[in-house]
Amino acid sequence: MIYTVTLNPSIDYHVRINHLKIGELNRVEETLYFPGGKGINVSRVLKRLGIDSVVLGYAGGFTGDFLKNALISENIAIDFTEVEEPTRINIKLKGDQETEINGNGPAISKEKQEKLLLKISSLNKDDVLVLAGSLPPTVPENFYETIASICQEREIPFVVDTSGPSLKRLIPMRPFLIKPNHHELGELFHVNIETVEDAIKYGKKLQNEGARNVIVTMGGNGAVLINADHTVLAKVPKGNVKNTVGAGDSTVAGFLASYIQNHDAIKAFQHGVSAGSATAFSEDLCTKESVEQLLPNIRLEIYR
Ligand SMILES: Nc1ncnc2c1ncn2[C@@H]1O[C@H](COP(=O)(O)OP(=O)(O)O)[C@@H](O)[C@H]1O
Numbered sequence: 001m002i003y004t005v006t007l008n009p010s011i012d013y014h015v016r017i018n019h020l021k022i023g024e025l026n027r028v029e030e031t032l033y034f035p036g037g038k039g040i041n042v043s044r045v046l047k048r049l050g051i052d053s054v055v056l057g058y059a060g061g062f063t064g065d066f067l068k069n070a071l072i073s074e075n076i077a078i079d080f081t082e083v084e085e086p087t088r089i090n091i092k093l094k095g096d097q098e099t100e101i102n103g104n105g106p107a108i109s110k111e112k113q114e115k116l117l118l119k120i121s122s123l124n125k126d127d128v129l130v131l132a133g134s135l136p137p138t139v140p141e142n143f144y145e146t147i148a149s150i151c152q153e154r155e156i157p158f159v160v161d162t163s164g165p166s167l168k169r170l171i172p173m174r175p176f177l178i179k180p181n182h183h184e185l186g187e188l189f190h191v192n193i194e195t196v197e198d199a200i201k202y203g204k205k206l207q208n209e210g211a212r213n214v215i216v217t218m219g220g221n222g223a224v225l226i227n228a229d230h231t232v233l234a235k236v237p238k239g240n241v242k243n244t245v246g247a248g249d250s251t252v253a254g255f256l257a258s259y260i261q262n263h264d265a266i267k268a269f270q271h272g273v274s275a276g277s278a279t280a281f282s283e284d285l286c287t288k289e290s291v292e293q294l295l296p297n298i299r300l301e302i303y304r
């Protein structure tokens with residue numbers, strides 16, 4: 001079974017204001033509410049692609065209730081650890097540009113941290129664990145490392161989609177997949193990733209340091225996959241970009257959905273990139289049909 005961990009989930013509140021005027025009254029054109037957070041998006045896309053998963057993480061308050069009901073209505077299995085303070089609301093402002101305002105998230109006590117670790121300790125090597133998103137403010141910076149140690153002990157393959165120090169610490173722990181975007185990759189090495197060659201050069205460093213599969217996503221410029229056997233560039237077609245929130249999470253879900261069925265990293269990469277772009281071209285997340293339709297238009301260049 002695939003388990004996704006979202007320590008700091010959200011309600012994603014999408015607000016469309018065509019010409020935002022700062023310091024004035026603005027009336028919205030449209031509002032939408034989605035369950036959010038990186039692991040939750042991975043579980044939602046997996047479900048759409050026909051793969052079951054279990055959502056782990058923290059939920060609390062009226063916003064946590066919304067989150068749980070939304071996932072249950074999509075037939076996604078949830079095993080949240082309940083917390084007292086409400087789950088955060090992240091604002092996704094759509095207009096001439098996309099602007100995101102992500103909340104801090106609730107406090108997670110030591111006891112609740114232990115409770116989640118206990119759940120993870122019951123998984124085994126036939127499972128896959130996806131660690132995705134930022135850490136809530138009260139969770140120690142090495143919390144993902146603690147989870148990854150459990151995975152190492154129990155031989156559970158794990159995927160990491162986070163950034164900064166919590167990503168860096170996990171690379172030597174041999175994650176099965178990491179998926180930084182080009183900004184996050186640049187941040188790790190204090191450089192700007194401006195070209196495909198840069199993405200390959202620095203992605204390769206992460207693979208040499210321990211990550212088995214590295215996917216560097218580059219928004220509308222596609223993505224690169226680097227593993228011990230291959231370096232591959234995927235080019236994506238131009239399209240009508242409606243929403244890039246969750247595009248990266250869709251890439252992870254698309255890769256996993258294909259990989260667990262075919263064990264072919266290049267095929268899985270193409271499928272993941274198709275899922276990312278299909279989400280970018282949709283209002284919410286991609287669907288199985290949109291991913292399959294786009295798949296032949298994802299052009300691969302195999303470098304090695
Ligand atoms: N403007 C776009 N046009 C086409 N595809 C896109 C666009 N933006 C994102 N994508 C797709 O989504 C994937 C992930 O996007 P990216 O923005 O790099 O990740 P993240 O959401 O993690 O920041 C890309 O590799 C690509 O497949």
Ligand SMILES: O=P(O)(O)OC[C@H]1O[C@](O)(COP(=O)(O)O)[C@@H](O)[C@@H]1O
Nearest residue numbers: 036037038090133134246247248249
């Ligand atoms: O945990 P973070 O880094 O604050 O990110 C949470 C946000 O990222 C998302 O999961 C979207 O992520 P991506 O656009 O990177 O795929 C939103 O649903 C959520 O609001």
